[in-house]
Amino acid sequence: MSNTTIKIPTYRKKLALKLSTEYTQSHFAWVLTFVLTIIFFLNSINFSSGKIKPFVFIAFTAYLLITIVQLIITMKIKHDLDKWGYIKKSTRKLGYIQLLSIVTGNIITVSSAFFLIKEKKSSEYTFAIYMFLTQLFVILISSFNLFKEYVADSFLLGMSILLGTTVFYLVTLILLQRLEKVATLPKWVKSLSIILIITGITGNLFAVLLGIHLLLKLQSEKRPSSLKWNTIWKKITANLSAMLGLFFIILLLSLSICSYLTFESGMAIENNYSAILQSPSLQYPLGTDDFGRDLFSRIIFGARISLTVGLLSTLIPLAVGGFLGALAGYYGQRTDNTIMRLLDILYAIPGILLAIVIIAAFGSNTLTLILALSVGSIPTYARTMRANVLMISNLEYIESAKALGSNNLDIIFNHIVPNSIAPMIVKSTLTIGSAVIATSSLSYLGLGVEPQIPEWGNILKIGSAYLESHSYLAIYPGLCIMALVLSFNFLGDGLRDALDPKLD
Numbered sequence: 109m110s111n112t113t114i115k116i117p118t119y120r121k122k123l124a125l126k127l128s129t130e131y132t133q134s135h136f137a138w139v140l141t142f143v144l145t146i147i148f149f150l151n152s153i154n155f156s157s158g159k160i161k162p163f164v165f166i167a168f169t170a171y172l173l174i175t176i177v178q179l180i181i182t183m184k185i186k187h188d189l190d191k192w193g194y195i196k197k198s199t200r201k202l203g204y205i206q207l208l209s210i211v212t213g214n215i216i217t218v219s220s221a222f223f224l225i226k227e228k229k230s231s232e233y234t235f236a237i238y239m240f241l242t243q244l245f246v247i248l249i250s251s252f253n254l255f256k257e258y259v260a261d262s263f264l265l266g267m268s269i270l271l272g273t274t275v276f277y278l279v280t281l282i283l284l285q286r287l288e289k290v291a292t293l294p295k296w297v298k299s300l301s302i303i304l305i306i307t308g309i310t311g312n313l314f315a316v317l318l319g320i321h322l323l324l325k326l327q328s329e330k331r332p333s334s335l336k337w338n339t340i341w342k343k344i345t346a347n348l349s350a351m352l353g354l355f356f357i358i359l360l361l362s363l364s365i366c367s368y369l370t371f372e373s374g375m376a377i378e379n380n381y382s383a384i385l386q387s388p389s390l391q392y393p394l395g396t397d398d399f400g401r402d403l404f405s406r407i408i409f410g411a412r413i414s415l416t417v418g419l420l421s422t423l424i425p426l427a428v429g430g431f432l433g434a435l436a437g438y439y440g441q442r443t444d445n446t447i448m449r450l451l452d453i454l455y456a457i458p459g460i461l462l463a464i465v466i467i468a469a470f471g472s473n474t475l476t477l478i479l480a481l482s483v484g485s486i487p488t489y490a491r492t493m494r495a496n497v498l499m500i501s502n503l504e505y506i507e508s509a510k511a512l513g514s515n516n517l518d519i520i521f522n523h524i525v526p527n528s529i530a531p532m533i534v535k536s537t538l539t540i541g542s543a544v545i546a547t548s549s550l551s552y553l554g555l556g557v558e559p560q561i562p563e564w565g566n567i568l569k570i571g572s573a574y575l576e577s578h579s580y581l582a583i584y585p586g587l588c589i590m591a592l593v594l595s596f597n598f599l600g601d602g603l604r605d606a607l608d609p610k611l612d
Contacts, residue, residue, distance in 0.1 A: 130195055130224050131185045133348045137220040138178035144214075145171040163388075167212070174209045178217055181206065181224070200224055213248070215241065215355065219348065230288060231338065232321050234345035236281040238355050239304075239314035243274045246312075246362050250370040252404065255390040259372060266369025273307050277315070280304065297322055311362030314355075317341075343606035350602020353595035357415075360592065364412040376405040376562045385578055394584050397570055403581065406562035407588055413563040414592060417474065418544040421481035422536050428482075429489025430532055434520050436490065437497025448494070451487040459484035460546065467555045474557050481546055485539065492535055496528035530607040538600035541593035548589050564589050 148168035152161050181202050188195045206221030222237045223229060247270050253259050260266070280300065287293060304319035321341065344350050380400030388395045394403040436447040454462075463480035470476045500506065501524060509519050550556035551565025552572075559566060564585045571581030 129229075129346055129348070130220075131182070131189060133220045133223055134178065134182040134185055136348060137216045138175060138182050140216050141171060141175045141178055141214060145175050170212045171214070174212065174214060174217055177205060177209075178220070185224075195224075195227075200227065210244075213245070215245070216352065219352065219355075228288075229345075231341045231345045232284055232318055232325070233281075233288070234351065235314050235318035235321060236277070236284050238351065238358075239312060239318055240274070240277045240281055242312050242314055242355065242359050242362055243270065243277055243310075245359055246270060246310075246366055247274060249363060249408075250366065252390075252393050253370060253372070256372070256375065256402070257391070260370060262369040263372075266366060269310070269369070270366065273310060273312075276303075276307070280318075293322070293326055298326060301326075309365075311358070311365035313358045313361065340606045344602050347602040347605065349598040350605075353598030353602070356591060356595040357599065360411045361415060363408055364415060367408050367412075371405055371408055373405075373409065375402040376409045377401065377560065385574070387578075388580060395578065395580050397567075397581055398574070401562075403567070403584060406567055407564070407585060409562045410564045410567060410585070411588070413474065413557055413561065414544050414547060414589075417478055417481070417547045417557075418540045418592075418596075420478045421485070421543045421547075422540045424478070424482040425485035425489050426532060426536050429486040430493045430525070430529075432486070433490035433493025433495075434497050434525055434528070437494040438501055438516065438520050438524065444494075447490070451490050454483070455487035457484070460549070463546065463550060464555055467550065472555055472558060474561075477547065477550060477556050480550075481543055485543075488539075489532065489535070492531060493528060496531055497524055500524050500527055534600055534604045534607060537596055537603055541596040541600075544589065544592055544596070 145168060148164060148171055152165040152168045153159075154161070181199070184199045184202065185195055188199050203221040203224035206217050206224065209217040209221070218241065219237070226233065247267070250267065250270065253263060283300070287297070301319040301322040304315045304322070308316035308319070321338070324338065344354075378401070380396070383392070383396050383400040385398060386392050386396040386400075392402050392404065394407065396402055397406070432447050432451065436444040459481075462484045463477075466480035466483065467476055470479075497520075506519060506523060509523055514522075547556060547563070548565030548568065551563050552569045554569070556565055557563045567585040568582055568589070571578075571583075571585060574581050
């Protein structure tokens with residue numbers, strides 16, 4: 109009896125820690141911040157000459173302080189959960205101290221702070237937080253152009269639009285916090301939702317997601333199907349790694365769109381022989397390359413290519429492969445054998461080799477690159493869709509649709525495909541990262557986009573020639589590629605967990 113009494117509190121402690129998203133996020137934040145602190149320290153000192161790089165050392169000191177504060181908060185959360193089984197209000201107030209880390213651009217600790225401050229976190233609150241943070245980071249990154257010799261003619265217009273939408277997002281966040289105490293949402297929320305969706309033209313898809321979420325919440329009583337949307341996004345918003353991945357993707361997308369107004373393209377593509385191989389500074393945050401082009405601007409413009417090629421080279425095989433797989437799985441027999449055997453021939457050719465052959469035949473440009481990467485991915489999507497269709501086409505509601513006289517195309521596209529699309533979405537998010545790597549790899553080999561276009565693979569190719577003297581030319585584009593690929597993988601893992609009925 110005494111042994112049982114001892115084991116129950118221990119089990120409850122472990123369960124409380126396991127179920128606490130605040131502890132998980134805080135622990136993740138301090139570990140990752142500690143890793144970044146070590147990286148800043150190693151780069152702040154030139155060990156061969158013994159000189160200290162002042163800007164990097166300041167960053168190291170700031171991140172060291174953040175790491176210490178974050179570790180203390182994590183230990184405090186663990187103490188509260190061990191002793192009380194919940195997080196005390198005094199501990200949650202420490203999140204306001206965490207928010208100061210936004211000055212250093214540490215989105216991980218800032219996200220952890222917002223989740224620590226608020227005890228009950230709805231999906232719309234999470235969307236609103238990341239929506240505001242995305243807009244704020246776009247402004248901060250774009251403001252570095254003020255230190256350059258000249259800015260784009262539309263810079264003031266672009267920054268005014270960004271500041272205006274940021275204020276609007278902040279007001280929206282405050283309103284949503286107050287609306288959580290209301291039983292039913294007022295009618296003006298519909299107008300707010302429409303405005304949020306419209307502001308998504310800046311690339312801030314968190315605003316679009318929030319607008320759709322609020323509209324569905326207004327119609328949840330009339331349309332029970334919207335409850336599934338709420339359940340899925342509730343799981344995703346509770347997953348820190350998935351939300352951080354989505355944040356980085358949307359941040360890059362928003363920067364890519366807003367850069368048309370706030371960034372000067374001449375800095376990225378025009379040669380400036382008076383600024384060749386400049387070290388990172390306020391004027392050139394990431395330095396310059398061997399032609400005097402601003403690496404910071406080139407990476408921002410390069411994000412357009414990587415996102416465009418990655419998304420389109422995934423959507424095309426998703427549509428084509430999904431259509432062929434649906435036909436093969438539903439009709440079976442000769443149709444199945446004909447389609448799948450032809451796709452098997454295509455699948456037998458290595459994807460990268462097929463891409464090289466297509467580019468060599470039709471020339472090196474963005475459109476050819478998208479086509480080359482798309483063709484090789486069609487068989488894998490077709491196989492996935494075929495497997496889903498074979499499983500679903502034998503279910504009772506499909507037999508009922510056939511008995512009611514529905515034609516085959518209606519059954520395929522109205523009943524089978526909608527119920528087979530979830531695994532395809534998860535697969536696509538997990539393979540976009542591969543498309544980004546393939547894009548950069550082909551550009552690195554000189555077979556991707558045109559050499560003069562600022563694309564991450566092209567930038568990395570130039571930087572590889574200066575690894576010993578100016579390593580930052582290769583490090584920064586390499587880190588961007590790695591971060592984008594990891595972001596898509598984190599998002600794919602989060603979607604897979606959210607869409608998996610076994611985890612309900």
